[in-house]
Amino acid sequence: MAALHLVLPPQILSSHGRPPLLRFPSRPSPLLHLLPRAAVAATGASAAAAVTAPSDAALQNFRRWLSTHGADTGAAAPAVVPEGLGLVAARSLPRGEVVAEVPKKLWMDAGAVAASDIGRVCNSAGDLRPWVAVSLLILREAARGGDSLWAPYLAILPRQTDSTIFWSEQELLEIQGTQLLSTTMGVKEYVQSEFDNVEAEIIAPNKDLFPGTITCDDFLWAFGVLRSRVFPELRGDKLALIPFADLINHNGDITSKEPCWEIKGKGFLGRDVVFSLRTPLEVKSGEQVYIQYDLDKSNAELALDYGFTEWNSSRDSYTLTLEISESDPFYGDKLDIAELNGMGETAYFDIVLGESLPPQMIPYLRLLCLGGTDAFLLEALFRNKVWDHLELPVSRDNEESICQVIQKACKSALAAYHTTIEEDEELLEREDLQSRHQIAIEVRIGEKKVLQQINDIFKEREQELDDLEYYQERRLKDLGFLGDNGEIIFWES
Numbered sequence: 001m002a003a004l005h006l007v008l009p010p011q012i013l014s015s016h017g018r019p020p021l022l023r024f025p026s027r028p029s030p031l032l033h034l035l036p037r038a039a040v041a042a043t044g045a046s047a048a049a050a051v052t053a054p055s056d057a058a059l060q061n062f063r064r065w066l067s068t069h070g071a072d073t074g075a076a077a078p079a080v081v082p083e084g085l086g087l088v089a090a091r092s093l094p095r096g097e098v099v100a101e102v103p104k105k106l107w108m109d110a111g112a113v114a115a116s117d118i119g120r121v122c123n124s125a126g127d128l129r130p131w132v133a134v135s136l137l138i139l140r141e142a143a144r145g146g147d148s149l150w151a152p153y154l155a156i157l158p159r160q161t162d163s164t165i166f167w168s169e170q171e172l173l174e175i176q177g178t179q180l181l182s183t184t185m186g187v188k189e190y191v192q193s194e195f196d197n198v199e200a201e202i203i204a205p206n207k208d209l210f211p212g213t214i215t216c217d218d219f220l221w222a223f224g225v226l227r228s229r230v231f232p233e234l235r236g237d238k239l240a241l242i243p244f245a246d247l248i249n250h251n252g253d254i255t256s257k258e259p260c261w262e263i264k265g266k267g268f269l270g271r272d273v274v275f276s277l278r279t280p281l282e283v284k285s286g287e288q289v290y291i292q293y294d295l296d297k298s299n300a301e302l303a304l305d306y307g308f309t310e311w312n313s314s315r316d317s318y319t320l321t322l323e324i325s326e327s328d329p330f331y332g333d334k335l336d337i338a339e340l341n342g343m344g345e346t347a348y349f350d351i352v353l354g355e356s357l358p359p360q361m362i363p364y365l366r367l368l369c370l371g372g373t374d375a376f377l378l379e380a381l382f383r384n385k386v387w388d389h390l391e392l393p394v395s396r397d398n399e400e401s402i403c404q405v406i407q408k409a410c411k412s413a414l415a416a417y418h419t420t421i422e423e424d425e426e427l428l429e430r431e432d433l434q435s436r437h438q439i440a441i442e443v444r445i446g447e448k449k450v451l452q453q454i455n456d457i458f459k460e461r462e463q464e465l466d467d468l469e470y471y472q473e474r475r476l477k478d479l480g481f482l483g484d485n486g487e488i489i490f491w492e493s
Contacts, residue, residue, distance in 0.1 A: 071244060093282065102243060112134075121209065132194055135219060136202065139210075143211070162308060163304060165191075165223075171437075174436075179300060198219075245261070249290055250290065251291070252310045258280065260277065260292075318447050320361070320454070322346070322347045330375060330378050334368070338364070343360065363387060366394055366399075370394065372397060414455075
């Protein structure tokens, strides 16, 4: 029998077969004590991203720091905007105009780690993940206060965002039942695990470099900084935090996929490497400069990474995780067929609201449910052609099975939410919604709409079972034993 899980997107956390239970710390998390006072956000019971904006003096100091170290930022200025901090055009900018060029010496990346006083210990730790190394650099430089090269930059960073990794216990209850909750808890557990490792191997043995107390909350803050501020193409081994450029905000109305930045050489023989940021749209003087962060991210991913959502159906998605059960008597044959067709024991399918099902999903489902009198298709004789057969209905029993499996799973997932779609739509009409509450509602309503869409697709398919043409009928037609109207043709000598 097929195993079906409605769980996590594989790119975020693939090792969990089931969503983790909701667990909360037994004591309040301490404030991040390493940051300069200007960067610490106000906190309270609601904690709905109440971020203290940097002072004018802090922003002026940041601009002087950029200029002193050779950054070209004359086209825009950092300013307090509705989103928090952003870049405001200092003059009218045509489309494609350079907004800023930031020299490599100001980046916080692997090169900066290697050149710092923690470079040696990070290198001796072996295969340290780039984000872990840069997170340690951020915390080390924050602890140095005014002595740090990056002090003016660190002073304007927010204590937290509306990313779900910073939500309180009460706030997380608002996304109970969602895949976003599972992903959020999985990410926090992952960060905790990485922190436990670096605390034992790097932080504790090097108190001369990390003299203060560094907690997992500090480490989570650094992780959140990188997650929300690093340009998507600069993740992984290329990870780099670019001061000033990282202040640019997202606008969902921008749909161009053209890159808005590049890394290039300047100066004599192009030896001076800079990060060059351009505006994708024409911007008037005094208006905020925006870019598109990522057209392909779902609302759940936007909420996790940046702490916002969009009221856009193309952002509403749900990930179905399908798995060949090891208890299946045909496990080996099914796995072999899946692998021959570029898939595996587990397959992930992202279903987007208003869009068709992924083309490989139905054949994979048919493979999972294949058995009984249809099992002959698993024989070696059919191995190279079986996927072609699976792209069309195999038998009524097989097709009915996939319809019932999916509908049952969708109903089970929908039952895990504590509100209905209609109740969520009424809540969205309230004018007193806090930002995090609105994010929670928009994510869960999007997931539920997609689940309902999937359920409706297979419910309708189940009602059409008698009208479908199955393998045996197609085979008889090919052999000339079945007419176009389904009648048996008898050949008389």
